[in-house]
Structures are given as C-alpha cells and as structure tokens.
Amino acid sequence: MEKTGNFQEGIHLVEYEKKYRAKLIQNSGISDYGREKESLDGFWNYAIDQYDTCLRQKWFEEIYENENGLEYPMDFSFDTWERMRVPSCWNTQKELLHLYEGTIVYTRRFKYKNHGEDRVFIKIGAANYQSVVFVNKQHMGTHLGGDTPFFIEVTDVLQKDNRIIIAVNNTRRRTNVPCENTDWFNYGGIHRSVEILRLPKAFIQDFKINLQRGSDFKKIDAAVCINGSESGTAKLSIPQLGVNAEIPITGGKGRITIDAAPRLWDVENPTLYDVHIAFENDSITEKIGFREITVNGEDILLNGKKIFLRGICTHEESVENGRAVTEEEIRTNYRLAKEMNCNFMRLAHYPHTEKAAQIADEIGMLLWEEIPVYWAIEFDNPATYADAENQLQELIHRDYNRASVIIWSVGNENEDTNSRLTFMSKLAKTAKTTDPSRLISAACLYDLHQYKILDRLCAHVDVIGINEYFGWYNPDFSQLLRLFENSNPNKPVIISEFGACAMPHMRGTKDELFTEDKQLHVFQQQIEAFKAAPPYLSGVSPWIFFDFRCPRRTNVLQGYYNRKGLLSPDKKHKKLAFYAMQEFYGDLNNQ
Ligand code: GCU
Secondary structure: OOOOOOOHHHHOOOOHHHHHHOOEOOOOOOOOOOOOOEEOOEEEEEEEOOOOHHHHHOHHHOOOEOOOOOEOOOOOOHHHOEEEEEOOOHHHHOHHHOOOOOEEEEEEEEEOOOOOOOEEEEEEEEEEOEEEEEEOOEEEEEEEOOOOOEEEEOOOOOOOEEEEEEEEEOOOOOOOOOOOOOOOOOOOEEEEEEEEEEEOOOEEEEEEEEEOOOOOOOEEEEEEEEEOOOEEEEEEEEHHHOEEEEEEEEOOEEEEEEEOOOOOOOOOOOOOEEEEEEEOOEEEEEEEOOOOEEEEOOEEEEOOEEOOEEEEEEOOOEOOOEOOOOHHHHHHHHHHHHHOOOOEEEEOOOOOOHHHHHHHHHHOOEEEEEOOOEOOOOOOOHHHHHHHHHHHHHHHHHHOOOOOEEEEEEEEOOOOOHHHHHHHHHHHHHHHHHOOOOEEEEEEOOEOOOOEOOOHHHHHOOEEEEEOOEOOOEOOOHHHHHHHHHOOOOOOEEEEEOOOOEOOOOOOOOOOOEOHHHHHHHHHHHHHHHHOOOOOEEEEOOOOOEOEEOOOOOOOOOOOEEOOOOEOOOOOOEOHHHHHHHHHHHHHHHO
16 A cells, blocks of 8 residues: 555554564563663653554654655654653653553654674563554564563664654553453553663573582583574683683584582572673673572472571552662662561562562572463463463563572462463473473462362462462451361462451551451461461462552542552551561571
8 A cells, every 4th residue: 555644544444453463572582681781761752642543654654745745744743742751650650641541652762873783682671561663664573561571673774863662552451461350550651771782793692590400509500592693602600619611502502511519599698699601792791699499399498498488479569650660669678578577579460670680689589470370361362372471481581590589470360270271381381491490380279169279270380379368358267277277289388378458557456347457467367377387388478568559449448559568558657467477477587
C-alpha cells in the first residue's frame, strides 16, 4: 500500500498489532553487569496514546510531506510533547496518569559518535508490559513482559543524530503473564534504565560461573557464550584465588571446571571475588560469591549445612516511585529485613530490579525470585507459554551469577488443573535445565477439602511453597496443624505466604479485624504452629513486608492498599507483628 502519511492507511487497519508482534525480542540477554554503559535516562517526550494511533498511523515513519513536497497535517509533535522522567512509572509522575492503563509513546533524540566499537546495543532494563521499539524510523522489535531486560542491536541503523521511540502498553490482558487479574497495582512505563552498550565484533554474550555441586566446595564451573565468533580462547581470572585459565571456544561456546577453594559466600559472610572474563577485545569483571544450595531429603542445605529460611515476602514498590525503586530504597528494605532477623526474602511476584540481587550479594540476603505466572493464566495458550518461558529465561540469564538468588519460582497460587500442570511443570523443567545449580519452587495451594499438600506440581519442584491464611481468610486456626499432620511431602516445604491485614496504628482486641492486635494474634498462632511443625518445614515468609497499592482492596480502612504489611507503606511504622517475627527469627538464629 502506498505511504499516505498519517491518514487513510491507519483508520481501517484492525489487526494493526499483528505485524509488530511478529517481531518479538526474546532471549536477547547480554551479560552486562560490570560493563561500562552510557545512559539514555532523563526526560523523554511522551504522549498518552489511548487508541494506539502511533502504531496504527505509523508515526515513527515521520512522513511530513507527499512526493510533491506538500505538507501533511501531523497528529503528533515528538519534540514538543510534554516530558516524563525515564526510568519511572507514569502512574507516579502525573496525577492524570495515576490509574491510566493503555499506551504511552515515549521518544527522545540522542547523538552517536563511533568510539572504535564494531557493534552497538540498546538495553531497556524493564518496561511494563508490551514495548514496541523504533530507532530512526525502523521497527526494531517488540518485547513482552513487564520486568525483565531486553537488548536491541542498533549497529546498522545508527546515525550521527538519532531518534528512539518506544510505545509502552500496560493494558492487562487475558493472554499476558500475569493475566488481567492480580492482587497488585498495574504500574506502567519504562521503569528501569535505558542504556547504550558499545561492543567489539565478537563479544561475551553470556558468562555463567558457580561452585560445582557436590565438589566439596573445591571446584568452580564456568561457561561462556560468544556472539560474533565461532572459535578462539576466552581467559578467566580470579586473582584472589590464583586462577588464570583459558577456555577454548568451539561453536561459539566454551566451558571449564577449575580447582579452587574459595571462601564460601553466606548471609553472615557475603564474600565476593573479582572475576574477570575476556575474549579478544571484550572483557567483563563481575563480583561473584561462591556458595552451594542443595536439598537433602526434607532439608535445605547452604554450603552443606541445614538452613531454616527466616523469610519475608515483598513486592517491589515505594510510595514515591512505585515499581521504579531506587538503590537507597532497596538498601533500606534489606536493613529493615535484617532488623527483623531475616536471612531470606521472597521477591514476589515478578522479577525485581537486578539491583536487588546485586545488593543482596553484597550485604548477605538469600532470595527467591519469581516470574508472574500468577492465578488464572491462560495455561492452554502456546503464545502465553512462550511469553512465560521467555521471562523465565531472561530472568535466569540476568541473575545467574548472583549468589544471593537460591530459588527460581515458576509461579503463584494456580489452580491444580491438567493444563496448568503441563504449563508449569514444563517451566520447572526449563528452569532446572537452564540452571541446575539452583532450587526450583512455586507457591502452591493445599487441598481445601483434605487439608493436605496434594498439588501435583509439587512432584516437579525441589522445594514446595505453600500459601495458607489460617486465622485470616480461613478463620479456623486448628486446621493448620491438621495440614501439617496430614501431609508427607518428602521434600522441603516453605510456608511461602501467611498473614493478616492491619491498618497501621489501629489498635483493638485480638479478634478485631484490621487492628494490629488481630494481626499480632494471627502471627502468634502461626508461630506456635511453626514451632510444632514437622521437620519438613524448612522456612516461612509472611505476606508481606509492607502495605502495598492494590485496586482490589476498597474498604474504607484499606483505601486501595493491601494492608497485610508488617510495615506501613512508607516503611516508617513497624506494626506489632513485626516484633513477633523479629523475636521468633531471633530465637531461631540463636539456636
Ligand atoms: C495471595 C497472593 C498475594 C495476595 C495475598 C492476599 O496469597 O499470593 O499476591 O496479595 O494472597 O490476599 O493478600
């Protein structure tokens, strides 16, 4: 069809998204932790594009006149649009956009001058949910998934002056991961940094390193994938361990096992080593902790010693920044978690920023990371599975080298149906195959009639997560002990959620709903049950660290917040139950 600028071509087009979704950006990860990157963060121009006119009318082609030089009337004005900070969640940037769900078109110009590199990539740290990316009038690809990084090669399209356009759509959809119904706020936007990577022709696309399981902590496995060369030799060095090794590259890949006895990383001693990997003109330096996480019967072993996970669940949110949390906010959360005597955090229900695992490596905290296969996903939809699996692969690629991450979770609270079992057992197998060095889990539900752990997914994971709300959604508390007695999982179980709501500062009787006293009473009963639990209980993580925005919670006390936090939304007030967990975990830690 002839180019008609911004008029007739777009108004009859119904399936306009199809061609953009035909070019999905998947598995695009580049090992970039420790690499120098140039930031494209700052104020970008933006428009609220409720009808997806940018994609329908192809604004990105910037056809301003016809073949005779006569001007077309344009419905957009990229460089004179209003401006929005990137990274940010648009919901926190403009009052008008607080509840907006749809497309926002972001654009900015940037200059490029070659500094001797052969290849250039643009990294988008995360954008919720669908991102359609254009550079210099060309559609570079479309990414699905709101919380994992993706990389786009722009080597051949860059000029001296460049324009990038990203149409971000956060509409909740039945076929997305998560689907249209969740228990958290649907933030939108480019909520993690946008950066430029300058790379040589052949570069290190993927570098993985870990202590070899069962090597008595005396062998280290390393694997490297090269983009741009089939053969050659990579060089691995760990100066503090006296390691200098060569890794032959064949078919673009190489792996090696080296003898080394590193000081083991753990929560109390989060020892990190400078690890250098180089190939021809490319090199990366990462800070790596060496530890082993395994299960033995019903026990979880960290570095060969049984460990009880003293956890807390947390969303990724701050009052001021929504999902786009700052490094300071992450560090505050870890400080408060350690104050509660935690050694473990469940980063629910989607991949948090890579900074979370990087800082956890540094300060010593064990992490459960999760993809948002949450509640009633469209389990019999192959495109939905491909989206979920891609998010899992992007998460594992991003955080593989982070010692703090011990568990990959493939989902949360899904009904035990045949299509769900097929979908999630395949995800669990993919996670295990991609990363045999970690534990695979999921937050499952117990059988509501038999009060027993019967979820068929349990056979496919290393550690079983169980969400239970005895004392809250299920007021009859005695059933928790019945659940423990009735179940014989033959593998470690973590109570991955339990809790109750409490309005910060609201006091009353132990039975008065939404008071801190009621929440405390529920926690005290839960703690008593944990103390009497069978040995297969290997950890607990209350729901949740702090009150968080939630459109489903509308009673006058909740005020569109889920109030199960042990802290107020601003993390400034500790509810009574915080101290109950602090004491319980403190006693466990001193045993
Ligand atoms: C569920 C779910 C959470 C939710 C919580 C609640 O278990 O996993 O995402 O917020 O219960 O109802 O508060």
